[in-house]
Amino acid sequence: xxxxxxxxxxxxxxxxxxxxxxxxxxxxxxxxxxxxxxxxxxxxxxxxxxxxxxxxxxxxxxxxxxxxxxxxxxxxxxxxxxxxxxxxxxxxxxxxxxxxxxxxxxxxxxxxxxxxxxxxxxxxxxxxxxxxxxxxxxxxxxxxxxxxxxxxxxxxxxxxxxxxxxxxxxxxxxxxxxxxxxxxxxxxxxxxxxxxxxxxxxxxxxxxxxxxxxxxxxxxxxxxxxxxxxxxxxxxxxxxxxxxxxxxxxxxxxxxxxxxxxxxxxxxxxxxxxxxxxxxxxxxxxxxxxxxxxxxxxxxxxxxxxxxxxxxxxxxxxxxxxxxxxxxxxxxxxxxxxxxxxxxxxxxxxxxxxxxxxxxxxxxxxxxxxxxxxxxxxxxxxxxxxxxxxxxxxxxxxxxxxxxxxxxxxxxxxxxxxxxx
Amino acid sequence: xxxxxxxxxxxxxxxxxxxxxxxxxxxxxxxxxxxxxxxxxxxxxxxxxxxxxxxxxxxxxxxxxxxxxxxxxxxxxxxxxxxxxxxxxxxxxxxxxxxxxxxxxxxxxxxxxxxxxxxxxxxxxxxxxxxxxxxxxxxxxxxxxxxxxxxxxxxxxxxxxxxxxxxxxxxxxxxxxxxxxxxxxxxxxxxxxxxxxxxxxxxxxxxxxxxxxxxxxxxxxxxxxxxxxxxxxxxxxxxxxxxxxxxxxxxxxxxxxxxxxxxxxxxxxxxxxxxxxxxxxxxxxxxxxxxxx
Numbered sequence: 001x002x003x004x005x006x007x008x009x010x011x012x013x014x015x016x017x018x019x020x021x022x023x024x025x026x027x028x029x030x031x032x033x034x035x036x037x038x039x040x041x042x043x044x045x046x047x048x049x050x051x052x053x054x055x056x057x058x059x060x061x062x063x064x065x066x067x068x069x070x071x072x073x074x075x076x077x078x079x080x081x082x083x084x085x086x087x088x089x090x091x092x093x094x095x096x097x098x099x100x101x102x103x104x105x106x107x108x109x110x111x112x113x114x115x116x117x118x119x120x121x122x123x124x125x126x127x128x129x130x131x132x133x134x135x136x137x138x139x140x141x142x143x144x145x146x147x148x149x150x151x152x153x154x155x156x157x158x159x160x161x162x163x164x165x166x167x168x169x170x171x172x173x174x175x176x177x178x179x180x181x182x183x184x185x186x187x188x189x190x191x192x193x194x195x196x197x198x199x200x201x202x203x204x205x206x207x208x209x210x211x212x213x214x215x216x217x218x219x220x221x222x223x224x225x226x227x228x229x230x231x232x233x234x235x236x237x238x239x240x241x242x243x244x245x246x247x248x249x250x251x252x253x254x255x256x257x258x259x260x261x262x263x264x265x266x267x268x269x270x271x272x273x274x275x276x277x278x279x280x281x282x283x284x285x286x287x288x289x290x291x292x293x294x295x296x297x298x299x300x301x302x303x304x305x306x307x308x309x310x311x312x313x314x315x316x317x318x319x320x321x322x323x324x325x326x327x328x329x330x331x332x333x334x335x336x337x338x339x340x341x342x343x344x345x346x347x348x349x350x351x352x353x354x355x356x357x358x359x360x361x362x363x364x365x366x367x368x369x370x371x372x373x374x375x376x377x378x379x380x381x382x383x384x385x386x387x388x389x390x391x392x393x394x395x396x397x398x399x400x401x402x403x404x405x406x407x408x409x410x411x412x413x414x415x416x417x418x419x420x421x
Numbered sequence: 422x423x424x425x426x427x428x429x430x431x432x433x434x435x436x437x438x439x440x441x442x443x444x445x446x447x448x449x450x451x452x453x454x455x456x457x458x459x460x461x462x463x464x465x466x467x468x469x470x471x472x473x474x475x476x477x478x479x480x481x482x483x484x485x486x487x488x489x490x491x492x493x494x495x496x497x498x499x500x501x502x503x504x505x506x507x508x509x510x511x512x513x514x515x516x517x518x519x520x521x522x523x524x525x526x527x528x529x530x531x532x533x534x535x536x537x538x539x540x541x542x543x544x545x546x547x548x549x550x551x552x553x554x555x556x557x558x559x560x561x562x563x564x565x566x567x568x569x570x571x572x573x574x575x576x577x578x579x580x581x582x583x584x585x586x587x588x589x590x591x592x593x594x595x596x597x598x599x600x601x602x603x604x605x606x607x608x609x610x611x612x613x614x615x616x617x618x619x620x621x622x623x624x625x626x627x628x629x630x631x632x633x634x635x636x637x638x639x640x641x642x643x644x645x646x647x648x649x650x651x652x653x654x655x656x657x658x659x660x661x662x663x664x665x666x667x668x669x670x671x672x673x674x675x676x677x678x679x680x681x682x683x684x685x686x687x688x689x690x691x692x693x694x695x696x697x698x699x700x701x702x703x704x705x706x707x708x709x710x711x712x713x714x
Contacts, residue, residue: 003530004521007521015509016509234501237466241471241494242522244491244524421433
């Protein structure tokens with residue numbers, strides 16, 4: 001059996017088209033990750049534009065300046081300090097009622113460059129986000145907060161979740177009671193107080209999740225000929241007439257295919273995660289995922305959230321590997337198999353939802369839409385199942401595990417029953 | 422040991438490719454003769470368990486081969502027509518792969534593969550990729566893989582396609598030496614492939630056996646139907662267009678000597694000849710033979 005697996009693995013590796021596609025996609029991923037690092041930009045405290053490693057170093061410095069536990073006391077003090085800074089030259093009442101643009105113009109006029117940059121520090125936007133409604137700027141949010149309100153920081157976080165559920169994705173989705181209860185339970189499970197700090201490497205991996213779709217396509221290309229190649233190359237007659245042609249060979253093909261998918265995914269993960277963690281830094285893995293957004297209702301660390309998302313991408317890859325094997329066992333045309341997989345992986349990202357939340361919920365189940373940290377952790381995507389609810393992370397895991405579990409035996413059965421005509 | 426084919430039928434839509442074929446094969450070499458489309462390949466695919474019959478069954482030592490499954494296939498060797506290869510495998514890898522499929526352990530697989538590559542004259546290129554092989558070399562590799570597991574039933578579908586005359590002779594000798602105590606079924610439309618090595622000839626037409634027996638008996642069936650005709654060139658051309666002419670030799674003096682297969686003497690003065698298996702083939706398939714013209 002082991003020998004057969006090795007030979008099947010070798011068959012996958014020596015096919016020129018597969019080799020070129022897989023190597024090409026890995027090179028492309030390396031290129032994308034290099035650009036991701038090189039093109040990182042930020043403004044220094046002096047207003048100078050920093051690129052690449054310098055930008056990353058500056059981001060680390062800025063986050064380090066605010067790192068620590070977000071106790072209610074600290075939040076209260078920092079919000080008060082921010083208000084003092086933002087309203088040293090402008091009356092809060094003046095910006096509270098203005099439009100975003102008008103408020104921006106007023107602040108820009110009132111403060112010099114250094115002060116203005118300090119007011120626009122993304123940390124304060126993060127800290128004030130639980131009270132934020134619509135597209136208000138941080139100082140507009142602060143202007144509406146009375147001095148004691150900041151003491152209810154964690155209540156505000158929970159309140160924001162409630163408002164988001166009430167809003168129902170802009171009025172397009174009505175959360176069922178089960179869904180509401182599910183999300184409120186999730187939120188209650190988030191540990192308090194939260195910690196803040198730098199987790200640039202982990203957040204970059206999450207931001208790059210979508211690139212795993214390329215790895216899926218490479219796996220589909222490589223696995224397309226597993227069965228159909230035998231039909232097309234007319235090797236099926238000898239294989240199926242051999243002693244183990246309908247038993248161990250089928251198992252060997254499936255083991256080799258899934259091992260290949262795993263190995264290739266691991267390589268892609270090494271490129272994506274390796275580059276991100278090496279250049280943006282691996283620190284911050286133990287920080288809560290709420291460093292990305294306070295409205296995330298998951299009790300996960302950054303590392304846990306990242307591994308969960310990468311695990312989902314891996315399950316998707318295996319699911320697509322299973323689907324490819326099934327198509328390969330049924331169809332002779334390798335182009336048709338590849339086209340089907342490519343459409344499901346990529347073209348589902350181009351289908352406009354037109355504000356239809358049901359369609360959007362369906363589209364989230366495909367890699368190009370689902371592999372997105374915002375969608376996975378922050379968009380409150382859930383599916384009512386009778387009196388229960390399941391979130392997108394859970395449903396993706398179930399769907400792709402089911403696809404794998406259903407497709408693999410069907411593919412094996414189809415090959416075993418294949419007739420040489 | 423016997424292989425019984427019992428009322429085996431294969432139908433593709435409205436076309437019957439194999440029509441209630443029955444026979445019992447015991448150890449020996451069987452030459453399966455038939456024109457293209459006669460149903461030989463379909464029959465062989467069913468014998469090799471890669472094509473399900475519409476009805477009927479095949480029994481190996483009295484047991485249905487479909488129920489025997491792996492057990493039957495473990496004793497089977499098969500060289501299909503238009504056999505595909507893995508171009509990026511070396512000949513040795515290819516053999517070892519198929520040996521693993523046939524259940525040989527790694528050491529035995531390697532030893533047997535090297536032995537057989539030597540036997541078919543591919544030892545020197547054992548580590549070369551199959552993509553670099555000529556058609557004849559690939560065919561020899563196909564023959565070698567078919568006997569890897571020392572099969573009790575060896576099925577060879579057009580095994581000499583692509584072989585030059587010297588290779589065909591070598592192939593015939595290889596099969597003759599291998600065939601002892603085995604059932605070898607060899608399908609071909611090249612009569613000379615089976616003329617000297619077959620113990621029995623099976624002639625297939627329109628999906629059914631129309632003739633079956635020892636080569637001498639089969640050949641005897643056309644005794645008195647093979648003629649040597651001494652004619653002029655014009656008559657020779659007429660004969661070629663209207664009769665089943667197996668051979669014409671044009672002499673320097675303007676005359677021709679034609680070998681004609683026909684029920685009656687085609688011209689006055691025609692002399693009856695001893696028939697050969699090729700004459701049988703031409704006689705049986707005279708409707709399908711394209712006249713020389």
